[in-house]
Amino acid sequence: MDAVPALAVDPLLDDPGTRIIVCCGSGGVGKTTTAAALALRAAERGRRVVVLTIDPARRLAQSMGLTELDNVPRPVPGTATAAGGELFAMMLDMKRTFDEIVEAHADRARAEAILANPFYQSLSAGFAGTQEYMAMEKLGQLAARDAWDLIVVDTPPSRSALDFLDAPQRMGSFLDGRFLRLLMAPAKAGGRAGRKVMSLGVAGLGMVTGTLGKVLGAGLLRDVQTFVAAMDTMFGGFRARADATYRLLQAPGTAFLVVAAPERDALREAAYFVERLAADRMPLAGLVLNRVHGAAVPELSAERALAAAETLDAKKVAPPGMDDHRTGDADPEDGRRTPDPDIPPPDALAAGLLRVHAEGMRQLAREQRMRARFTAVHPEVPVAEVAALPGDVHDLTGLRAVGDLLAG
Amino acid sequence: MARRLHVVSGKGGTGKTTVAAALALALAEQGRRTLLIEVEGRQGIAQLFETEALPYEERRIAIGPGGGEVFALAIDAERALLDYLQMFYRLGSAGRALRRLGAVDFATTIAPGLRDVLLTGKACEAVRRRGADGRFVYDAVVMDAPPTGRVTRFLGVNSEVAGLARVGPIHHQAQAVMRVLRSPETAVHLVTLLEEMPVQETADGIAELRAAELPVGATVVNMVRPPVLAAVPDAYGDDPARLHALAATLADAGLPDAARTAAPLLAQGRAYAHRLVLEAERRAELARHGIPLHELPLLADGIDIAGLYRLARLLRDQEW
Numbered sequence: 001m002d003a004v005p006a007l008a009v010d011p012l013l014d015d016p017g018t019r020i021i022v023c024c025g026s027g028g029v030g031k032t033t034t035a036a037a038l039a040l041r042a043a044e045r046g047r048r049v050v051v052l053t054i055d056p057a058r059r060l061a062q063s064m065g066l067t068e069l070d071n072v073p074r075p076v077p078g079t080a081t082a083a084g085g086e087l088f089a090m091m092l093d094m095k096r097t098f099d100e101i102v103e104a105h106a107d108r109a110r111a112e113a114i115l116a117n118p119f120y121q122s123l124s125a126g127f128a129g130t131q132e133y134m135a136m137e138k139l140g141q142l143a144a145r146d147a148w149d150l151i152v153v154d155t156p157p158s159r160s161a162l163d164f165l166d167a168p169q170r171m172g173s174f175l176d177g178r179f180l181r182l183l184m185a186p187a188k189a190g191g192r193a194g195r196k197v198m199s200l201g202v203a204g205l206g207m208v209t210g211t212l213g214k215v216l217g218a219g220l221l222r223d224v225q226t227f228v229a230a231m232d233t234m235f236g237g238f239r240a241r242a243d244a245t246y247r248l249l250q251a252p253g254t255a256f257l258v259v260a261a262p263e264r265d266a267l268r269e270a271a272y273f274v275e276r277l278a279a280d281r282m283p284l285a286g287l288v289l290n291r292v293h294g295a296a297v298p299e300l301s302a303e304r305a306l307a308a309a310e311t312l313d314a315k316k317v318a319p320p321g322m323d324d325h326r327t328g329d330a331d332p333e334d335g336r337r338t339p340d341p342d343i344p345p346p347d348a349l350a351a352g353l354l355r356v357h358a359e360g361m362r363q364l365a366r367e368q369r370m371r372a373r374f375t376a377v378h379p380e381v382p383v384a385e386v387a388a389l390p391g392d393v394h395d396l397t398g399l400r401a402v403g404d405l406l407a408g
Numbered sequence: 409m410a411r412r413l414h415v416v417s418g419k420g421g422t423g424k425t426t427v428a429a430a431l432a433l434a435l436a437e438q439g440r441r442t443l444l445i446e447v448e449g450r451q452g453i454a455q456l457f458e459t460e461a462l463p464y465e466e467r468r469i470a471i472g473p474g475g476g477e478v479f480a481l482a483i484d485a486e487r488a489l490l491d492y493l494q495m496f497y498r499l500g501s502a503g504r505a506l507r508r509l510g511a512v513d514f515a516t517t518i519a520p521g522l523r524d525v526l527l528t529g530k531a532c533e534a535v536r537r538r539g540a541d542g543r544f545v546y547d548a549v550v551m552d553a554p555p556t557g558r559v560t561r562f563l564g565v566n567s568e569v570a571g572l573a574r575v576g577p578i579h580h581q582a583q584a585v586m587r588v589l590r591s592p593e594t595a596v597h598l599v600t601l602l603e604e605m606p607v608q609e610t611a612d613g614i615a616e617l618r619a620a621e622l623p624v625g626a627t628v629v630n631m632v633r634p635p636v637l638a639a640v641p642d643a644y645g646d647d648p649a650r651l652h653a654l655a656a657t658l659a660d661a662g663l664p665d666a667a668r669t670a671a672p673l674l675a676q677g678r679a680y681a682h683r684l685v686l687e688a689e690r691r692a693e694l695a696r697h698g699i700p701l702h703e704l705p706l707l708a709d710g711i712d713i714a715g716l717y718r719l720a721r722l723l724r725d726q727e728w
């Protein structure tokens with residue numbers, strides 16, 4: 001266990017060579033919280049930072065000044081600027097990002113036609129992978145603006161951390177893909193697919209599209225065809241941009257942080273992701289193990305604490321007077337107090353405290369087992385642990401606390 | 409009349425699959441037959457029941473605590489589409505051509521709604537299916553559904569379809585599915601944890617379901633930790649005499665070094681009590697939605713078959 005290197009967060013944040021930090025992991029583990037905490041810390045240590053958050057919890061968003069989804073980075077009020085840094089934050093609006101791409105790459109009339117197309121509207125509002133694609137797209141745009149020296153990116157709340165890497169290319173291929181082209185001009189399409197269509201014959205394709213038309217609903221297929229026609233000049237662009245951002249992620253200035261809770265499913269996802277990053281030569285900075293539980297008195301075992309709690313319980317069933325003598329003369333040197341009837345004697349409290357401790361120790365043991373399982377397979381990955389705070393993290397104070405924990 | 413279609417949704421990772429499986433076991437009582445349906449293609453049911461991957465067919469996977477059978481089905485959207493086309497258009501070899509071209513893949517991804525039509529359609533078919541004796545084949549159907557953020561659209565998709573295809577077999581089919589989903593035979597249950605985001609999502613989900621006229625069933629609060637300490641009286645913070653008394657009590661109970669450990673144990677207890685207060689607030693928030701609230705404990709050793717049956721027995725005692 002002690003062979004596992006600690007993740008040095010402050011050196012990573014302070015290094016001017018660190019230009020992009022990507023926080024990924026499976027849903028609900030604390031990606032958004034970690035991204036925001038890192039961004040705030042980096043800014044308060046002097047860097048000019050923008051954080052791209054995705055679906056932040058409502059209260060966290062409000063306390064970062066993200067009351068409007070306007071897809072533009074805004075300064076975060078309350079950031080300490082003494083060190084000369086700044087923090088900007090934005091919340092991803094996937095539809096708007098998609099609209100902006102269309103507006104930037106098509107002339108006015110064509111852009112209007114696309115934006116009004118019903119198929120485009122359902123695609124931009126909720127196609128599987130749209131959010132991941134648009135997060136990549138936005139990252140590319142922020143990087144191209146060159147207005148910040150550090151970009152911290154949160155990733156969409158998908159089930160699998162791998163979606164963030166795979167969905168953009170899947171969607172890029174889909175948008176540039178052969179079936180959309182087949183729908184447009186079967187005879188022009190080359191390659192195997194084209195020949196297949198040719199061998200099916202025009203009637204075959206007509207039957208195919210006819211059937212799909214019926215199944216997909218009245219005008220959808222027609223909408224798709226119009227959409228494809230209008231987007232024709234942009235094809236290739238999607239795939240190319242997804243590829244460009246992918247390369248950006250492989251650049252030495254990028255650092256991936258995999259966030260996981262000390263639970264089986266989350267750590268399994270984290271392990272997949274670590275392996276995938278290595279396969280794609282993407283720079284992994286480390287694992288953030290979030291919401292780790294600690295114990296007040298680590299040397300007191302769960303068994304011992306429970307045994308003591310039971311001893312106290314046994315006293316409670318003893319005849320009255322046996323156990324409450326201590327409350328009254330709690331402090332013999334301090335003669336000023338008489339027992340307060342509203343405050344329970346320490347026996348019940350002590351037993352409760354011991355049970356809380358035992359529960360904590362069991363959880364700790366479970367979490368350490370999970371962590372050990374991960375580090376046995378990936379001993380090279382530096383780890384930063386963040387304790388579970390008693391409440392949710394929903395303001396800058398909470399983010400600073402998480403930042404302190406991250407930095408160790 | 410007892411509910412026959414139970415749709416289990418909730419925020420990701422809160423325990424939808426676990427609760428759906430436990431509910432199916434709970435409903436499979438006294439010889440009743442239950443079908444557990446999975447729609448996300450992840451083989452979560454097979455993992456839970458520790459069996460091999462489920463094929464696209466209904467097969468028995470367990471016997472419930474009261475002796476009834478649980479069948480399971482993992483719906484494959486592609487296969488379901490081909491079945492659907494076959495049913496309405498008798499495609500024959502054209503179905504294979506569609507598949508080769510990637511058209512099926514295309515259709516199910518390009519129109520996420522189509523996937524949902526197929527999945528909900530299959531579930532409703534199972535609910536309505538009758539045997540040769542004229543009785544329902546399944547007494548109850550439980551669906552491990554998409555998460556809260558998508559479930560309303562998922563269930564409501566057939567009303568969109570019925571609007572698009574104004575006539576013909578697809579229109580009728582879509583209408584029939586909506587009739588089942590909106591009927592009192594159906595209930596959508598939401599699984600949550602006593603944490604901020606799942607509780608918020610539950611509130612949003614209930615509002616959306618109600619707006620779409622879909623029947624909301626119960627909220628299942630999962631992974632609840634039974635409290636082991638009620639509260640830490642404030643008096644124990646700043647009063648050295650009381651801390652002293654606490655240390656003496658701990659020492660009496662056999663704890664070594666109690667003088668040193670009393671204060672950190674007290675602080676730990678205080679943090680614990682604070683969390684309980686937050687949890688109580690969230691529970692009260694959930695109770696305000698005016699639907700039944702069922703709680704399931706956190707099983708310390710995770711979920712295995714034995715744990716699943718334990719949860720099932722707890723659910724069995726509730727009204728569904």
Ligand SMILES: Nc1ncnc2c1ncn2[C@@H]1O[C@H](COP(=O)(O)OP(=O)(O)OP(=O)(O)O)[C@@H](O)[C@H]1O
Nearest residue numbers: 420421422423424425426631704705706707710711
């Ligand atoms: N009552 C419980 N006690 C202990 N562990 C539980 C309990 N309920 C669920 N779990 C565990 O929590 C994890 C998530 O549960 P599950 O897979 O059922 O959630 P889900 O909502 O279906 O997730 P997804 O959104 O990924 O489909 C699993 O590891 C499961 O074993």
Ligand SMILES: Nc1ncnc2c1ncn2[C@@H]1O[C@H](COP(=O)(O)OP(=O)(O)O)[C@@H](O)[C@H]1O
Nearest residue numbers: 027028029030031032033291387388389392393
């Ligand atoms: N270390 C922590 N201690 C306490 N609560 C935390 C911690 N990290 C995250 N949370 C809470 O957990 C919830 C989910 O976190 P979030 O960052 O939104 O996850 P994700 O972005 O991975 O889905 C939020 O309510 C957040 O406040």
Ligand SMILES: [Mg+2]
Nearest residue numbers: 032054055157
């Ligand atoms: Mg998030």
Ligand SMILES: [Mg+2]
Nearest residue numbers: 424425426452
């Ligand atoms: Mg699941």
